[in-house]
Amino acid sequence: MQFTKVWKKLDLYAGCENLFDFRQIRPIINWQNPFGDYFDTAFAWGPTRGRELYVGVRMRW
Incomplete structure (x- = not known):
């Protein structure tokens, strides 16, 4: 999920990956x-x- 605020030459953004903090317990067996x-x-899987x-900040020239 990502939120972005856009101005003429500047973007501010914030986001989150894996929002619910789920992890596979043992991804590699043995x-x-x-x-x-x-x-x-x-x-x-x-x-x-x-x-x-x-x-982050994104600037356009």
């Missing part, structure tokens, strides 16, 4: 044994990082 039968990165907030 990570200790990467050559084992049960190591498969295809099981990583959800976000692995938590909530991220950001703010």
Whole structure:
């Protein structure tokens, strides 16, 4: 989600990724044994990082 305030030559924006802070509990099964039968990165189906907030300024010339 992102909100932006626009002026003639300046934008201010703020937003959030992963708003509800959902994380997959164990995205990589058997990570200790990467050559084992049960190591498969295809099981990583959800976000692995938590909530991220950001703010910024955008200028046009």
